[in-house]
Amino acid sequence: MGGFLLRKAGAALVVVFCSSVLVFLGVRALPGDPAIALSGENNDPAVLAAVRHQYGLDKPLPVQYAKWIWRALHGNLGLDNRQLPVAHTIVTRIPISLELALLSVLVGAVIGITAGVIAAVRRGRVEDHAATTLALVGLSLPHFWLGLLMIIVFAVDLHWLPAGGYVSFGADPVGNLEHMAMPALVLGTGLSAVLMRQMRSSMLTSLGADYVRTARAKGLSEWAVVGKHAFRNSLITVTTVIGLQLGALISGVVITEVIFVIPGFGRLTLDAATARDYTMIQGVVLVTATGYVVVNLLVDVVYSLLNPRIRHAGSAG
């Protein structure tokens, strides 16, 4: 198990390294001279040279990269276009998006897994048809549109919930949840549809498998068969799916934050790109890649805990 973890962590480091190189080179491949943007569209060669020197843009690329990474490891991601520390901005924005993401995953997992298990166990009955139909509707709904509809109904017409904005949990817990309710529902229901379908289909596969037939033949109770044997094996698939949905979750966070005017990490990413804020883009992508890899590592660990076969196959190969 230790060796398995070490190997996975090593691979994760490689991924973060590759992502950092990619974004570093990618940002430099963008059209336009960052020095011009940094100097406030000033074309004076002397000013540009000074700006280049100040930001280290006159150094060779590997040196620039090494400097950037070295500082990043010390928590310094440089200054953005407004001369504010990038790391500080990111650190203040992340908890907002993390709250949104966690609430959404919670909403999605509770709805998705419950509905998936019920649909599989009650296959072909009313419950199955209801859950399957709802999942289909959920998959076909553009969730940002659902967000607009919810604003029309709950904010514009009924005045129940705020149309957008953010209040921190520490300052006003009730207000925080009021502001997060619609965004988390919008993002979470999207996730639940995918989860429900995967959960249902892998439960059905498990329920039809030989070991479940054996468990039934042994005379185990239906609860033990479904809960212990089929459910545990289906969770493997679902863990993977949650891992696979992470990219979609990050994208979902961006659009949800745009619609509900939440000043989170996603909004920051979009703004950084539209404003061509190079240091900010680098910082945002580095943080996203690192976070992504960490979550994936966790998924791998859970995966191997649930399925010893994969762990052993991994150490043999």
Added chain:
Amino acid sequence: MSFADAAPRLSPRARRRRILRRRFLRRPFAVIGLVVAVAFVLGAILAPVVAPYSAAATDFNSVLGHSSGKHLLGTDELGRDVFSRIVWGARASIEAGVFSVLIAMAFAVPVGVVAGYYRGWPDTVIARATDVLLAFPFLILAIGLSAILGPSLTNAMLALGFGVAPQLIRVARGEALALREEDYVRAAIANGAGDIRIMARHVIPNMIPTLIVQATVAIPAAIIGEAVLSFLGLGVQPPTPSWGVMLADAQSYLTQAPRLAIYPGVAIFLCSLSFNLLGDGLRDVLDPRTTR
């Protein structure tokens, strides 16, 4: 089955096709999905015939107008006919949905199968590359692409294809990993079949049902993805009509004319729902594991 079904004149393949067609036709939702999806595709192709007005034609006597005999779904803030714009907007959505998934499939399936079948170093390299691709959520990728190449439908489709591909690679790899342990693959290896033959004859055909499920999720997801990108200004550029652009414009009129935010969304919903229903029906018909 009656004796007529087993008529000796039909080849086994033709008989199988007939059985599949019957199974499909027995599923009303799948048939409805097929009909609506075809209607959307035809509507998009025949937009000049179907749409009563051009997408850019303005009627300043009717600004933010309600639905009427003249304007079926009313008019927007510039007096443009909403129904016509939805019909023209179908083009961008369907193009994006179909082509981005085709791009992704053509790339992802061979790569994923090679990774899962050979394991070892090809698997490690491909898995790490996939991780890197996945680490860039499609929206961030789309933002990057539009920053470098400028925002357009083509770049949006590329980003969507990139967005779908890693997921398909992982699924294809997982399936290949599982399928290569199946007895019939071992038997084929024992019989001396080559790697390519095993992948083409035993591994890929057996993952087709799974791939259809994935495409089922992918085409509507790409249609929605195009709407998201156009909504954020990263896809189709005005004045070209697109459902996402229409929703973005409607955002400013949520209190005055909420209907402007409703119709394009309904179009996206119906279009992706029809593809989802169609795909589900196909899965039920093609995947013997879930139809038994």
